[in-house]
Every structure is written in C-alpha cells, then in structure tokens.
C-alpha cells in the first residue's frame with residue numbers, strides 16, 4: 001500500500017483549499033494522495049475518483065452498481081468449499097469478523113449482469129475482505145462463474161483486487177491458481193471473451209494467474225500490480241526501486257497491459273469491447 | 285554411517301534377483317524383508333518433524349534435476365532457449381526415453397556449488413525460463429510425448445527485470461496452457477517447491493513428492509513473519525502450513541509420496557533414482573492409457589476437488 005501512496009503526483013489538484021471545519025466522519029473523505037477533503041456524497045457521484053486522479057478503492061457492491069444496468073445483477077450462489085482446510089488456528093474467527101464488518105460472504109462477488117443490454121458474467125474482488133486474498137472460496141467462486149459463462153456462452157469481466165494467496169489456506173490456496181486457469185482455458189477454447197480488469201492492488205498468486213490471462217488485460221490508474229513484493233525485490237537486488245515501480249502506468253510502458261482506463265470510462269470501455277468481440281466477420 | 289534401510293533394501297534386491305535368475309520361490313523371505321523394511325522406515329521417519337524435512341529439502345547436497353536426469357535418462361539430450369532472446373539456465377529441458385517411450389523433461393535447476401548457483405540463479409527462473417519451459421511443453425504436445433517436470437525452486441526470481449518482463453504473465457500463461465495440454469504431465473517435487481514459481485511448471489495429472497521435499501505457498505520463515513510477525517517461529521509455521529509430502533498427501537494435493545533413502549536423497553542418488561523410477565513409470569503408463577477427454581477432465585477435476593466439498 002505504501003508504495004502506492006508515495007507515488008509522485010501526476011496531476012495538479014484543481015482544488016487545493018481544504019475545508020476549514022473538521023467534518024464529522026463519513027460526511028467528508030480525505031484524498032490520501034493530494035489531501036483534499038471531499039464531500040463524500042460528491043466524491044461518490046464522481047465515481048470515487050479525486051480530481052488529482054486518485055482512484056479510491058471500491059467495494060464489490062459499489063463496483064457492480066457503478067458498472068452494470070440497474071437491476072440486472074443476479075448473484076451466483078457461493079461455492080461449497082472446505083471452510084478451514086489446514087485447520088489453521090483462529091482462521092474461522094477471522095473470517096467471521098470480516099463477514100460481519102463487510103457484509104459479504106468472501107473476497108469475491110460473482111454473478112450475471114448486463115451492460116446496455118449485453119449479458120456477461122462479472123466477478124468482482126473486494127480487498128476489504130482479508131485483503132482480497134485467494135483461498136478455496138475465491139478460487140472456486142471464480143472458476144465456477146467462468147464455467148457457467150462457458151456453458152451460457154457469455155463473456156467474463158473480472159475485477160481483481162488482491163494481496164495474493166490466502167496464507168491460512170496454504171497449498172489449497174496455491175492450487176486455486178491452477179483451478180481458475182483451467183476454467184479460463186476452457187472458456188478461451190470455446191472462443192469467448194475474457195477481460196481482466198486489474199485494480200489496486202493485484203499481486204502475488206492472483207497476478208500470476210487469472211489477472212494476466214485476459215484477452216484484454218486493463219488496469220485502473222495508479223493500481224499496484226506485481227508478482228513479488230517491493231521490499232523483497234529491493235532486498236534481493238540491493239537497490240532502490242523507482243517510485244512508480246509496479247504501477248499500472250509502469251506496466252503499460254513495459255508492454256504488460258493493453259490499456260489503463262480511468263474509472264469514468266470503465267462502463268463505456270467494457271460496453272465497446274463486449275460489442276466489438278461479439279462475433280467477427282463471416283468469411284467465405 | 286550405518287544405514288539399516290539401505291542394508292535391507294540391498295538384501296531385498298539380491299533376493300529378488302536370485303529368485304528371478306534361478307527361478308526359486310523366495311516369496312516368503314521377500315515378504316519377511318519387506319515387512320522389516322516397512323517397520324524400520326516407520327521407526328526412523330515416523331519421528332521426523334516437518335522442520336527436519338525442511339532442512340533435508342534445503343540441504344545443499346540434495347540431488348538436483350540434472351542428477352536425476354543423468355541416472356534415470358542416460359539418453360537425455362538437453363535443448364535450449366525461449367526463441368525470444370534468452371536461455372534461462374534456471375530451467376533445464378530436453379528429450380529422452382523412459383523404458384523406450386519418448387518423453388520431454390523439464391525441471392528447475394539449482395547449482396551444486398556457488399559457481400553453478402551463480403550461473404543457475406539458484407534455480408529461480410526469470411519469465412524467460414517459464415517461456416522456455418512452455419516451448420518444450422508445446423513441442424511435447426505436438427509429438428505426443430508425455431512430460432515429466434522436476435520441481436526444485438525457492439520460487440520465481442523476485443527481481444526488477446523479472447517484473448518488467450512479465451513474471452506474473454509468464455507463470456499465468458504456463459498454468460493456462462498446461463490446463464489443456466493434450467499429453468500426460470507428471471510432476472515430481474524433488475526439493476523445495478516454492479509457490480507460483482514451482483506451479484509454473486507444475487500443473488499436472490499426477491503430482492509426486494519425494495518424502496523429504498516440501499511444497500508451499502510461502503517459505504516457513506516468510507509465513508511466520510507475515511502471520512505472527514516473527515520469522516523465528518518458522519519451525520511452527522512448517523507444521524501449521526502443511527508443507528511436507530505427508531501433509532499434502534493427507535490434503536489430497538499429492539498423488540504419491542516417493543520413499544527416500546535413509547538420511548535423505550543425497551545419501552545415495554543412484555539408489556534414490558531407482559526408487560523414483562518405477563513410481564514415475566507406473567504413473568506415466570497409467571496416463572498414456574487414457575483417452576484425450578478422460579485425461580483433460582481428470583486434470584481439471586484434480587484441481588477442482590482440492591478446495592471443494594463432495595464434488
């Protein structure tokens with residue numbers, strides 16, 4: 001997280017004057033990048049993006065309601081998975097706490113929805129839940145949503161936001177990289193479109209599996225995306241990394257992404273892409 | 285050092301040979317010795333803690349991929365390169381035969397000394413290593429050769445250039461392609477299986493692990509630091525994280541645990557190779573009997589089942 005907050009400002013804040021009064025919590029929201037104090041209501045109307053370009057994290061519900069046709073989202077039921085496969089101490093209590101705090105079952109929400117009438121399957125990770133880490137639930141929820149899309153011949157759009165593997169599920173977590181990749185390969189072989197939409201942060205086992213397997217891999221501005229952690233790399237190569245290292249913009253320059261898309265354009269971009277990939281030209 | 289297991293193993297070998305060459309029925313004696321071997325192994329290995337196995341898996345003398353290749357595949361021909369400008373020495377690949385059957389072999393390669401380790405980058409591949417591996421997998425698919433991969437890495441290399449050149453994408457691509465590769469894949473963890481860097485050549489139909497190897501999502505030290513903010517609790521993490529061959533067999537992730545020679549594989553690489561060979565051969569032989577659909581459905585189910593209930 002720190003790496004992202006330290007990134008140099010790329011845009012001049014348009015509004016530099018901070019409100020004088022100390023607003024009650026909830027009414028105002030401070031931008032961690034430019035420190036501007038926003039009226040939360042206004043910020044929400046602005047896709048939760050600051051004028052300085054900072055994209056506030058979204059919950060899965062916020063993302064879905066911002067993206068899909070009103071009332072079109074039908075949530076898939078959660079998968080039947082082993083709750084605590086390693087018997088890890090205190091793990092189930094931690095899950096219960098996150099469930100209560102976030103109101104969601106696990107770190108991903110999947111379902112069927114439409115954009116301008118075009119149906120698709122959408123999976124949205126939610127980093128508030130165990131930092132969006134992937135265990136059996138997340139892996140299997142995504143894999144089964146993708147299998148469903150294959151069966152119904154629908155495109156898949158997947159928003160990643162994850163610190164990587166769920167430590168408390170050990171190797172069961174690692175194997176979800178294979179589980180999800182297999183489901184995506186079957187979807188791919190059926191000739192269907194998969195768009196991976198990387199948001200802050202997408203790292204470790206999630207970046208090294210489904211996040212990078214889209215026909216299109218696109219990202220939100222400023223998102224931290226990488227395989228290894230910044231500190232581990234600095235320790236390994238014994239040099240300081242540039243501030244923008246592993247940002248979406250950095251990866252775009254390195255040829256690792258198709259595009260970096262401002263949240264304001266998210267819906268129109270996906271609408272265009274789903275339409276453009278809706279079936280090619282019939283050749284004789 | 286006296287090694288009772290090796291001793292009994294040798295006696296067993298002689299008995300079997302005598303029985304075969306002279307046509308005498310020694311089945312009672314053989315059964316007796318097998319039972320003795322079983323008891324011995326239980327006594328000796330039954331007391332090993334996960335942390336002891338971590339130490340064995342990390343022993344610098346532990347045999348590497350090329351050590352096994354030399355003994356299991358005398359006709360191995362090494363081939364090189366990702367065809368995009370690199371030949372990552374942390375991955376070895378080539379073709380050979382197993383009991384007359386052409387196979388493709390791919391493995392992580394650590395160094396056996398400091399100089400070799402520098403050249404091999406301690407067995408930690410860059411993206412090019414995964415792309416090289418993929419090229420040989422595709423080739424194996426084209427020519428209907430089963431694939432054997434040897435897993436032995438602390439992980440994919442965490443470097444600046446590796447990130448810039450798409451470490452994530454390279455690993456992800458391999459998982460994706462291995463998912464439906466139309467030829468059997470058997471993976472053997474021979475030392476440390478480090479996370480995504482291991483899985484990058486490890487999506488398979490059968491996963492074997494040498495008895496004292498480990499396979500984990502993070503090192504025990506890393507897990508302890510992350511979960512309990514204290515790297516000194518690594519010993520405890522080695523137990524809690526369930527990273528040994530035995531624990532992973534119990535979780536249904538590993539298909540077979542391959543017995544190691546007394547004291548660990550490094551005590552006798554040739555004997556270890558001869559313990560591995562029949563297991564490897566049996567799994568490959570079973571898999572080549574399967575039709576395409578059965579093979580690929582089996583592979584998908586294998587990974588689907590790991591985290592789910594009753595499917």
Ligand SMILES: [Zn+2]
Nearest residue numbers: 031034050052
């Ligand atoms: Zn701002």
